[in-house]
Amino acid sequence: MSRKTHWEKVYTTKQASEVSWTQETPKTALEFIRSFNVSKSAPIIDIGGGDSNLVDFLLLQGYTDITVLDISEAALERAQKRLGEKASLVHWIASDITEFKPNKVYTVWHDRATFHFLTEASQVETYLKTAYTAISNGGFLTIGTFSENGPQKCSGLNIKQYSPQSLKDTFASGFEQLKCINEDHLTPFQTIQNFTFCSFRKRFQ
Numbered sequence: 001m002s003r004k005t006h007w008e009k010v011y012t013t014k015q016a017s018e019v020s021w022t023q024e025t026p027k028t029a030l031e032f033i034r035s036f037n038v039s040k041s042a043p044i045i046d047i048g049g050g051d052s053n054l055v056d057f058l059l060l061q062g063y064t065d066i067t068v069l070d071i072s073e074a075a076l077e078r079a080q081k082r083l084g085e086k087a088s089l090v091h092w093i094a095s096d097i098t099e100f101k102p103n104k105v106y107t108v109w110h111d112r113a114t115f116h117f118l119t120e121a122s123q124v125e126t127y128l129k130t131a132y133t134a135i136s137n138g139g140f141l142t143i144g145t146f147s148e149n150g151p152q153k154c155s156g157l158n159i160k161q162y163s164p165q166s167l168k169d170t171f172a173s174g175f176e177q178l179k180c181i182n183e184d185h186l187t188p189f190q191t192i193q194n195f196t197f198c199s200f201r202k203r204f205q
């Protein structure tokens with residue numbers, strides 16, 4: 001089954017309460033984004049945003065240039081339906097991140113539990129190049145993956161676990177690491193998944 005088929009199936013057959021990654025409030029992402037202290041008009045992109053509530057909270061906080069990218073059109077449609085009229089305030093991109101050709105630059109790049117699905121070195125390489133091209137000089141990247149104490153699979157797919165050090169090494173060529181935390185996520189099924197979240201600043205070219 002292709003990656004896209006997998007994710008379209010997930011979002012057409014399972015409710016938010018039936019998938020492990022659901023969060024009512026994406027508290028850590030919001031804290032990291034707030035810590036960057038960017039203007040409310042700064043372009044922000046959520047990579048593999050799915051139907052996460054992050055976009056709802058960013059709109060509520062007054063951010064005006066938000067993009068949500070996901071491989072699954074069904075995921076984006078779900079988020080759009082939830083937002084109703086506010087959906088028109090958001091840019092929506094249905095794309096595999098490894099095929100994404102950005103046509104603008106972003107001040108903030110957020111990714112929770114999407115990067116870790118890239119288990120091949122060539123996919124990681126492509127992601128890094130895309131992020132580096134798409135983020136403005138001095139812009140920010142915040143990424144959350146399963147930690148080395150976390151699960152080895154997500155949504156039934158293999159993932160690559162990271163520690164603060166391995167994320168630092170992975171992003172080292174283009175980005176300076178700012179802050180990392182390890183955090184337990186309580187799933188809707190009351191199980192615990194340990195995540196590593198790190199923020200980075202793009203080095204000036």
Ligand SMILES: C[S@@+](CC[C@H](N)C(=O)[O-])C[C@H]1O[C@@H](n2cnc3c(N)ncnc32)[C@H](O)[C@@H]1O
Binds near residue numbers: 007048070
């Ligand atoms: C575990 S979910 C996390 C969703 C969201 N970031 C959150 O925190 O709630 C992973 C998301 O990444 C998307 N995804 C997986 N592989 C992708 C890829 N190669 N390109 C773009 N999106 C992808 C999936 O459709 C799904 O919405």
